[in-house]
Every structure is written in structure tokens, then in C-alpha cells.
Amino acid sequence: MNWIDLGSIEDVPLRGARLVKTPVGCVALFRTDEAEVFAASNRCPHKGGPLSEGIIHGQKVTCPLHNWVFDLNTGAALGEDGQIETFPVRVEAGRILLDGHAVGKRSAA
Amino acid sequence: MKQKLVVIGAGMASGRVLEHLTDAAPDTYDITIFNAEARGNYNRIMLSPVLSGEKTYEDIVTHDDTWYAERNITCRFGEHVVGIDRDAKTVAGENGAVAYDKLLIATGSAPFIIPVEGKDLPGVITYRDLDDTNAMIEAAEKGGKAVVIGGGLLGLEAAAGLAERGMDVTVLHLMGHLMERQLDEAAGYLLRRDLEKRGIKIITQASTAAILGEDRVEGVMLEDSTGLEADLVVMAVGIRPETRLATDAGLEVARGIEVNAQMQSKTDPDVYAVGECVEFDGHLFGLVAPLYDQAKIVAQGLLGETGAFVVKDVATKLKVTGCDLFSAGDFADAEGREDIVFRDPSRGIYKRLVIEDDRLIGAVMYGDTADGNWFFGLIKDGTEIDEMRETLIFGPAYQGGDTADPLSAVAALPPEAEICGCNGICKGTITDAIAEGATDLGSLRAKTKASASCGTCTGLVEQLLQVTLGDDFQMSAPQSVCGCTDLTHEDVRRLIKSQALKSQPAVWQELGWTTPNGCHVCRPAINFYLLADWPIEYKDDPQSRFVNERKHANIQKDGTFSVVPRMWGGITNADELRAIADAADKYDVPTVKVTGGQRIDLLGVKGEDLPHIWSDLNKAGLVSGHAYSKGLRTVKTCVGTDHCRFGTQDSTGLGIKLEKILWGSWTPHKLKLGVSGCPRNCAEATCKDIGIVCVDSGFQIGIGGAAGMDVKEVQPLIQVPTEEETIAVVLAVTQLYREHAKYLDRVYKWMAKVGLEWIQEQIGDLDTRRALVERFELSQSIYRKDPWAEQAKEPPKFAPLADLTLEAAE
Incomplete structure (x- = not known):
């Protein structure tokens, strides 16, 4: 694990999302609750919709293009045949920490 | 060789005969049809909605020219039949005779004219x-x-x-x-x-x-x-059977043409008669259900099969919007009969059941006729009602301890229960058709004709679809908002008001949402209801908005956005155009398009560029056009009296005023306006959600137009003499729509539910109108702002939170 501090949780609106550019592509950070953040690929496998622009509800996100719904715990599309990649992320003392290895970073900054 | 069939009269009964005949055996007969009216078969039951303006003739045509052509039916419409020669087996029309092997008389009925002085006067x-x-x-x-x-x-x-x-x-x-x-x-x-x-x-x-x-x-x-x-x-x-041709042809005629149970003339088996011109066993027929039964028998007879027509009870409904009545069976007072009566004076409801020998023999209902078909079923089947007598008047929902769920009532109906009275379609026929793939109302109508005539059983048919298909069916009638709740949109709106729920968590908690914080379906709806009902107390939640409304731009299929600045009433100038051109250059906008709403769309702007392009456009005085919102879109205008030689009023000026008052307002769905300076209607105002057509004497305001998946013409709401009053009416009706409509219902859908008349009553009452305008203004004190400028004040978090690629490249 290589935890990278991405910023304050307050930088992501509640039930909103922000993007992080990474070597493996755009990763979306979804803030599902006051102190709960998930990280997953931003790209919907259906038609490439930007998931960070979707509506976030429970621990799920709905793609803004055609309403595919993804479980952020597993990355599985609900009721559809599809999957997005998820990445380890945690919140500590109000800071969002993402696993750098998982998103293709070789070493700590 | 094909036999020759001649049909006199193209009404609903003979139309149905032809349908059965050409479906079952398309090549058995050479068919010629005469009709005194210069048109084919249309749904006569629906003339009343045509008269009231709810439908047009085109809506009620059953068989158009193509229909007859496809079946090779020779149509002699607009031609009177002058005689029938039964010896020569010919029918003489005004333009010549035609021979028949079988003749079908379907001359219908003639209105009864009371023989008083002046009955022939024009008018x-x-x-x-x-x-x-x-x-x-x-x-x-x-x-x-x-x-x-x-x-x-x-x-x-x-x-x-x-x-x-x-x-x-x-x-x-x-x-x-x-x-x-x-x-x-x-x-x-x-x-x-x-x-x-x-x-x-x-x-x-x-x-x-x-x-x-x-x-x-x-x-x-x-x-x-x-x-x-x-x-x-x-x-x-009243009407009387039209029997002149039959009498002249020497057929046995009493009040109507006398027929046997096979619908053949008692005098001549090669002559059939069907519909209102018929008398069978002393009965005359005026409602459509028995006519369709007769039609089936005639078609069978023509194909060499033998059926027998049986007289059944019929039920009546009045097609006047807002007057809900139902009656069936016999409800005269008589010895040995008992009544069960239910009244609710405040709601104007009256129900009366007439019982004889433990059986229901008559039912009259006013104000609430939902259970009419169930009662009608009990009457027809002669069901013993002894055991359910206590709760009978409350309808099927209260029998057998069931809850008041209309679906379980429909589910409990036996397969032979009649659903569509007009067409005599029973539940089994419908469920069979659903099983064969007719899984929506349209295809079900096409296949079975259920709910295709007067339409009052549409709700029942939809419930059957729902019962049969389960989750696969999207109900158009009462349906819960989403999987998070069993409540309908209407319930939720009502409860938000009555329980003063002023936040989303309050709604989720008090109304028992099954999910922690809703879903993508309910959240935008609840967010809208709350801000429409509590504009001051509730703060709009961007995270409950679809991306377009959160980003104040329309997302495109490649994830880029389109940016549309407002052009008030479609008027612009060189400075604005220059600013748009500069922005297009600066942000590499690949496509610049003129929209149907009289403004310019910059397509292909990257998400992170949005705040910057807005800021540039703001500097030139351009603001958000809300081309992305469920809110006021555009007010399309023509040039009116400014330039046009036909213009009657300053349509451009009025359009600009309206747009400046209405912009920024959120509505259940998009709201498009148009103002035309004269009835030539160059601004296409009559297909807008609210359309104004200027005339010399003032302003005609119509609502409920649309030109999308459905194309609708506006219905006349009101005509007012002044511009000031026009604006008040537009604001009031917009507010009424905001306060009452279901989220994602355009004005025309809302109007279809509440009725134009109710809207007219609200708007027509000056106190109500004034209060609506006040509430609109209150809400606009929060929302009449440029979201682009607002976003610039507090830079939105559109840029990535972090960029890990740069470090990776080191």
C-alpha cells in the first residue's frame, strides 16, 4: 500500500464526486456519506459516461448517460452485465488517502 | 368464385363486422360499402370529446382510406342508397347499382325530431x-x-x-x-x-x-x-331506427328491422342487419357493447358458422369530464327490492345498490365510479351477495379481508370477467394477449380492442398489465415514485405540504423511504418538490440534480458539454455575437449551432473549461440560457409590430418581458414559451407549453402545447386585453404547474390529469391568480439569478482534485 493524501474530504461535496488523474486513467472519488469515500474508475463500461457526474445514492452511483447503477463496494453494475474497477481509499482525520500502487504509481511522492 | 357482399352504412357496427370478416377470411367476399356520410367508420362514441375540444376528428377515425384499400373494399362514401331489389339481388346507389349475394343493412338510427313549429329553421x-x-x-x-x-x-x-x-x-x-x-x-x-x-x-x-x-x-x-x-x-x-330502405324493400319491420338470433332478416336470410337499425326480440340497441356482439354474430353467419345473439345487460357512463357517473341494471323501486345507499355529501358521492333475492340487480353511482365494473359483473353473473352484503357498497377491495389495493381486486377477477364493456373483452382475452407479447397499452389495444372505444376502462387494462407482467410493466397510472417508496408522486407532493416536510432527510424519514438517501429517480423529484413548495426554507441540492442542472450545461455523448447563453426573446446584437465568436475560438468549440429556441449553442466544451467560458460570456452581458434545465427554456417571439406589417401587438417586447421575469425558475419539466404577433403564428406559439397569440383585441393565451415525442396544440386558457394581465396569467399558470404537477410531466400531461377546466377556474379567479403570482415572485426572489455568475463567485470544483500523472512521469 502506498497511501497518497489527495486533499480534504470537504473538497468533495456530500453525495458528490471529484476526479483524480492517474496513470491508469481518471479515477472518481465518490463521497457517499459525511466521512465515507469510494474510489472507482470514472468511465462507465456501457458508453463511456463520466460516472463522477452521476447521482450518488447509498453506496451507489448512477451513470448520467443511460442510468446504469454501480455498487461502489464491488464495482458491479446492478442489473446489467458490467463492472468498473475500484481502488482502495480511506479517510483519516478528514483527509482522503488513495492507494498509489493500485492506480499505477511506482513509489511514494 | 368470390361472393359479393354489399354493406349499407359505415358505422361502428358494420365496421366491426368488416374487421371480423377480413381478419378471419380476407378473400371470401368482394365487399362494397355505401355510406351517406362522405367518410368511413369513426368512433361515434367519441364525438362528445370532439365537440368539447378534447379530441379531433383525426383522433377518432377507426378506419381510414388505407384500411379499406388494404382490404380491397370498394367504398362508395357520400352516396345515398336509393333502393334494394331483393328479387334481382341488387342495391341501387345514386351512381348506379351493384349486385349482392349477401346484403348487410347497417343504416343505424335517425335522430327523433319533435314535431313542433320551427323545427326546420336554420340553426x-x-x-x-x-x-x-x-x-x-x-x-x-x-x-x-x-x-x-x-x-x-x-x-x-x-x-x-x-x-x-x-x-x-x-x-x-x-x-x-x-x-x-x-x-x-x-x-x-x-x-x-x-x-x-x-x-x-x-x-x-x-x-x-x-x-x-x-x-x-x-x-x-x-x-x-x-x-x-x-x-x-x-x-x-332520442333516436329511432333508420328503417326506410328496409321497409321499401319489403322486409319485416316493427320499430326496427326484425332479425333472428343470427341477425338475419326474418323475411330474407340473405339480408343481414346490424346495429341501431335492428329490432331483436322486442329490443332496440343504442349502446355499443351489444352492437359489437351482433357484429360478431353477423361475421360468423357470413362465414357459414352459426352463432346466436343474446341480449345482455349494459352499463352506461357519461363522457363529460368531471361528471363521473355509472349506472347498470334495474333500479326502479319495487316490492321485494332493497337498497343499500352510501352518500358523502362533501365529496359529492352517491352510490346506490338495488338488491332482489340476495342478488344485485342494479347499481347507480355518482362521483366515484371506480367499482362500477365490479358491480356490473355481479349483476350480470347473478352472484349471490348474501355473505358480503355488509361491505358490498365499499366495493371489491373490502371483500374477503383484502386491503384496499386495486391491483389485488383486478388480480382476483375470474378470466371471464368483462373488462372492456364497449368491446365485450374479458380478462382472459387480455391476459392471453399479454402472454402473446402485447405488453403495453398500445399493442394490447391493437390486438384485443380492449379500452380502444370509449377508453374508460384504460385504468383497468393497465392494472391487468401490471398484475400480469409484474415489474416489467411501466404503469402510466398511479405508480410509486421509485423503488425507495410505495408512495406516488401525488402522495409525496401532498405529504410534503401537509406535514410541512422541508428537507430531503425529513421526507426520507417521515415518509418511510426504504433506502438511506433515495436514488437517481426520486432525488431530483423530491428536490424539485421541496424547492417549489418551500422556496425560502429549502436550499436547492446540486447533488440531487441531473448532471446538466448541476453543471449548468448539457452533457454530450462524449462527456463534453454544450453551452447556450440566453438571448432574450431571440434578440441579440453585434457585441454579443462577437463575444460568442471569441469564446468559440478561445475554447476550441468544434460546433456552433443555431437552436430552435432562437439562440446559439456552443457544443463540445470541456467540463473544466465551463467556469472560464461562462466568465467570458458574462463579461459581454450574456447569462445562462438554462438550455439544460427543467425550468424556463426560451420565449420564442416574432418581430410583431416592430417590423411586421401584420403584427397586432409588440410580441417581441412581451416575449422579452416574460423571459426576464420567468428565467431561472424551476418547473417540473422544461417550460417553453412562444409569443406570436398575429394568428399567422410565426413564433409557433401554439405548440409551446405556454403560447400567446396576439390579436387586435388582446392576447390569446393557450397552454399544453408540445412538439417533441408527442405533438400537441395548445388548448385555449383565456384571452385577456392587456399585456400586464397576460404576464400575470402566465406567471400564475406557471406557478400552478410548479405547485401541482408531477416531476417530469410537461404542461400537457399535467393538464390531461387535472383538466383544463380546473386550471381555468384557478386562473379565472382573480384572488387565486394574484396569490399564485405572489408565490411565484417569492420563489423567484431566490432563483432569478444567473447560475453562471453564481458559480464564478464561488469557484466550482470542476477541476480534478489531484493529478497523479505528472509525478508518475518524473
Whole structure:
């Protein structure tokens, strides 16, 4: 694990999302609750919709293009045949920490 | 060789015969059809909605030219038949004779004309066909006073339609209460009260003595010497079978053409008769259900099969919007009969069941007719009601301890229960069709005809779809908002108001949401309801908005956005255009498009560039056009009196004023306006959600237009003399729509649910109108702002939170 501090949780609106550019592509950070953040690929496998622009509800996100719904715990599309990649992320003392290895970073900054 | 079939009369009964015949055996007959009316078969039951303006003739055509052509049916429409020669087996039309092997007489009925002086004056019309309907519509355009003679089904539908079209209507009825053949006195009273509420005067026990007038009708004189002024007199006192051709041909005729159970003339088995011109076993027929039964028998007979027509009970419904009545069976007082009566005066509900020998024999309902078909079923089947007698009047939902769930009531119906009375379609036929793949209302109608005639059973058919298909069926009728709740949109709106729920968590908690914080379906709806009802207390939640409304731009399929600045009333200038051109250059905008709403769309802007392009456009005075919102989009205008030689008012100026007042407002769905300077309507105002057409005398305001998946013409809401009043009406109706409509219902859908008339009542009442305008203004004090400028004040978090790629490249 290589935890990278991405910023304050307050930088992501509640039930909103922000993007992080990474070597493996755009990763979306979804803030599902006051102190709960998930990280997953931003790209919907259906038609490439930007998931960070979707509506976030429970621990799920709905793609803004055609309403595919993804479980952020597993990355599985609900009721559809599809999957997005998820990445380890945690919140500590109000800071969002993402696993750098998982998103293709070789070493700590 | 094919046999020759000649049909006289293209009405609903013979139309149905032809359908059965050509479906079952398309090549058995060479068919020729005569019709005195210069058109084919249309749904005559729906003439009343045409008269009231709810439908057009095109909506009610059953068989168009293509239909006849596809079946190789020779149509001789507009041609009267002058005689039948049964020895030579020919039918003589005005333009020549045609031979037959089988003849079908379907001449229908003729209106009964009361033999009084003045009955032939111009301006006295009957109510039977489309020409009559059009004559009434034409007469109503001139306004004035109408007298309808006859307070039965047809007369009242005519009266309501004429009143709807603005005439001052009086109904004369010979008997003591309205629709005495279908209603008892109490229900007749409620009906009368409802009709009087909408301005229709009703005189009962009124016997017409004479119709007065020199060159055309001027008035009606009653037996008691009461005089009534009239510009139009509609005679709707009854019908009699049209039997002249049959009599002349030597067929046995009593009141109608006498037929056997195979619908063959008692005199000549090669001659069939069907519909209202028929008399069978002493019965005449005026409602559509038995006609369709007859049609089936005729088709069978023509194909060499033998069926037998049986007279059944029929149920009646009145097609006047807002007057809900149902009657079936026998409800006269008699010895050994008992009544169960339920009344709810405040809601105007009356139900009466008549019971004889533990069986239901009659039912009359007013105000709430939802259980009508169930009662009708009990009557027809002669079900013993002893065990459910206590709760019988409350309908099927209360039987057997079931909850009040309409679906379980439908699910409990046996397969032979009749769902569509007009077409005699039972539940089994419908569920079979669903199993065979007719999984929506449209295809089900096409396949079975269920709910395709008068349409009052549409709800039942939809419930059947839902019961049969389960989750696969999208109900158009009451349906919960989403999987998070069982409540409907209407319930939620009501509860938000009545329980003063002012936040989303309050809604989730108090209304028992099954999910922690909703889903993508309910959240935008609840967010809208809250901000529409509590504009001051509730703060709009961007995270409950679809991306377009959160980003104030339209997302495109590649994830880029389109940016549309507002051009007030479609007016722009060189500075604005220059700023747009500069922005297009600076942000590498690949496509610049002129929109249908009279403005310019910059397509292909990257998400992170949005705040910057907005800021640039803001500097030139351009603001968000809300081209992405469920809110005010555009007010399309023509140049009006500024430049146009036909313009009657300053349509451009009015459009700009309206747009400047309305912009930023959120509505259940997008809201598009148009203002045309004259009836030539260059701004296409008549297909807008709210459309204004300027005329010399003022402003005609219509609502409920659309030009999307559905194309709708606006319905006239009101005409007002001044620009000021126009603006007030537009604001009031917008607010009414905001406060009441279901999220994602365009104005026309909302209007179809609440009725234009209700909207007119609200807007017509000046106090209500003023209050609506005040509430609109209150809400606009929060929302009449440029979201682009607002976002610039507090830089939105559109850029990535972090960029880990740069470090990776090191």
C-alpha cells in the first residue's frame, strides 16, 4: 500500500464526486456519506459516461448517460452485465488517502 | 368464385363486422360499402370529446382510406342508397347499382325530431354525426345562447361540449330529473348540480311548444309560455331506427328491422342487419357493447358458422369530464327490492345498490365510479351477495379481508370477467394477449380492442398489465415514485405540504423511504418538490440534480458539454455575437449551432473549461440560457409590430418581458414559451407549453402545447386585453404547474390529469391568480439569478482534485 493524501474530504461535496488523474486513467472519488469515500474508475463500461457526474445514492452511483447503477463496494453494475474497477481509499482525520500502487504509481511522492 | 357482399352504412357496427370478416377470411367476399356520410367508420362514441375540444376528428377515425384499400373494399362514401331489389339481388346507389349475394343493412338510427313549429329553421340541429358536431363547433365559435332539447346522455354531452366552447347553454328536459333512464333522482340531482356549477342552466319538466324565428332560429317557447332566446337549438330527444330502405324493400319491420338470433332478416336470410337499425326480440340497441356482439354474430353467419345473439345487460357512463357517473341494471323501486345507499355529501358521492333475492340487480353511482365494473359483473353473473352484503357498497377491495389495493381486486377477477364493456373483452382475452407479447397499452389495444372505444376502462387494462407482467410493466397510472417508496408522486407532493416536510432527510424519514438517501429517480423529484413548495426554507441540492442542472450545461455523448447563453426573446446584437465568436475560438468549440429556441449553442466544451467560458460570456452581458434545465427554456417571439406589417401587438417586447421575469425558475419539466404577433403564428406559439397569440383585441393565451415525442396544440386558457394581465396569467399558470404537477410531466400531461377546466377556474379567479403570482415572485426572489455568475463567485470544483500523472512521469 502506498497511501497518497489527495486533499480534504470537504473538497468533495456530500453525495458528490471529484476526479483524480492517474496513470491508469481518471479515477472518481465518490463521497457517499459525511466521512465515507469510494474510489472507482470514472468511465462507465456501457458508453463511456463520466460516472463522477452521476447521482450518488447509498453506496451507489448512477451513470448520467443511460442510468446504469454501480455498487461502489464491488464495482458491479446492478442489473446489467458490467463492472468498473475500484481502488482502495480511506479517510483519516478528514483527509482522503488513495492507494498509489493500485492506480499505477511506482513509489511514494 | 368470390361472393359479393354489399354493406349499407359505415358505422361502428358494420365496421366491426368488416374487421371480423377480413381478419378471419380476407378473400371470401368482394365487399362494397355505401355510406351517406362522405367518410368511413369513426368512433361515434367519441364525438362528445370532439365537440368539447378534447379530441379531433383525426383522433377518432377507426378506419381510414388505407384500411379499406388494404382490404380491397370498394367504398362508395357520400352516396345515398336509393333502393334494394331483393328479387334481382341488387342495391341501387345514386351512381348506379351493384349486385349482392349477401346484403348487410347497417343504416343505424335517425335522430327523433319533435314535431313542433320551427323545427326546420336554420340553426336547429341534431346530434348524431360528425357533420352535426362540426355544425355545433362552428355555431359555438360565434358564441351566444344555445338551447339543448333533451337531458339524456347525448343532450348532456352536447350541452357540456357547447358550454366548454363558451356558449351560454340551457338544457330542456321533459322529465323530472336528468337521464331518468339511467339515473335515479338522487344521482340526477348531483349531476344537475355539477352541470349547473359549470354554468349550464337546466329546466326539467319542460315541454317544448315551438321553435321561434324568422329566417333562422331565435328562440324556444315552452308549453308554459316561458320564452328562451337561442342562437342554436340542438335536438337530442332520442333516436329511432333508420328503417326506410328496409321497409321499401319489403322486409319485416316493427320499430326496427326484425332479425333472428343470427341477425338475419326474418323475411330474407340473405339480408343481414346490424346495429341501431335492428329490432331483436322486442329490443332496440343504442349502446355499443351489444352492437359489437351482433357484429360478431353477423361475421360468423357470413362465414357459414352459426352463432346466436343474446341480449345482455349494459352499463352506461357519461363522457363529460368531471361528471363521473355509472349506472347498470334495474333500479326502479319495487316490492321485494332493497337498497343499500352510501352518500358523502362533501365529496359529492352517491352510490346506490338495488338488491332482489340476495342478488344485485342494479347499481347507480355518482362521483366515484371506480367499482362500477365490479358491480356490473355481479349483476350480470347473478352472484349471490348474501355473505358480503355488509361491505358490498365499499366495493371489491373490502371483500374477503383484502386491503384496499386495486391491483389485488383486478388480480382476483375470474378470466371471464368483462373488462372492456364497449368491446365485450374479458380478462382472459387480455391476459392471453399479454402472454402473446402485447405488453403495453398500445399493442394490447391493437390486438384485443380492449379500452380502444370509449377508453374508460384504460385504468383497468393497465392494472391487468401490471398484475400480469409484474415489474416489467411501466404503469402510466398511479405508480410509486421509485423503488425507495410505495408512495406516488401525488402522495409525496401532498405529504410534503401537509406535514410541512422541508428537507430531503425529513421526507426520507417521515415518509418511510426504504433506502438511506433515495436514488437517481426520486432525488431530483423530491428536490424539485421541496424547492417549489418551500422556496425560502429549502436550499436547492446540486447533488440531487441531473448532471446538466448541476453543471449548468448539457452533457454530450462524449462527456463534453454544450453551452447556450440566453438571448432574450431571440434578440441579440453585434457585441454579443462577437463575444460568442471569441469564446468559440478561445475554447476550441468544434460546433456552433443555431437552436430552435432562437439562440446559439456552443457544443463540445470541456467540463473544466465551463467556469472560464461562462466568465467570458458574462463579461459581454450574456447569462445562462438554462438550455439544460427543467425550468424556463426560451420565449420564442416574432418581430410583431416592430417590423411586421401584420403584427397586432409588440410580441417581441412581451416575449422579452416574460423571459426576464420567468428565467431561472424551476418547473417540473422544461417550460417553453412562444409569443406570436398575429394568428399567422410565426413564433409557433401554439405548440409551446405556454403560447400567446396576439390579436387586435388582446392576447390569446393557450397552454399544453408540445412538439417533441408527442405533438400537441395548445388548448385555449383565456384571452385577456392587456399585456400586464397576460404576464400575470402566465406567471400564475406557471406557478400552478410548479405547485401541482408531477416531476417530469410537461404542461400537457399535467393538464390531461387535472383538466383544463380546473386550471381555468384557478386562473379565472382573480384572488387565486394574484396569490399564485405572489408565490411565484417569492420563489423567484431566490432563483432569478444567473447560475453562471453564481458559480464564478464561488469557484466550482470542476477541476480534478489531484493529478497523479505528472509525478508518475518524473
